[in-house]
Amino acid sequence: QVQVVESGGELVQAGDSLRLACAHSGRTDRTYGTGWFRQVLAKEREFVAAIKWRDGSTYYADSVKGRFTISRDNANNTVYLNMNSLKVEDAAVYFCAASNRPWSAPGRRSGYDYWGQGTQVTVSS
Secondary structure (H helix, E strand, O other), rough: EEEEEOOOOOEOOOOOEEEEEEEEEHHHHHHEEEEEEEEOOOOOOOEEEEEOOOOEEEEEEOOOOEEEEEEOOOOEEEEEEEOOOOOHOOOOOEEEEEEEOOOOOOOOHHHHEEEEEEEEEEEEO
């Protein structure tokens, strides 16, 4: 099994930058990829970004392309989400998820096996 723990969420102002971290532990040697999702109360959890561990391929939701960057620190088994030019609409609970299986599509929640508890990002105007 793999455990993932998110950190880094906080209150920021619109236009600010923030970096979220997702620490992986356990059988990380089997990890195929990691994704970031976000959820606002009463709405569906939506895909934000994902990265394949083997080749570093990255994927982004259209709403964050050009502003967010996902990356991986191989030595520490940590995946980061760098968020720039934050908007009020980026406010959400951000979840990290890891997959042990090849994705049919990195944005599908069903493609992930392990989920963290989430970290709150609040963006004030």
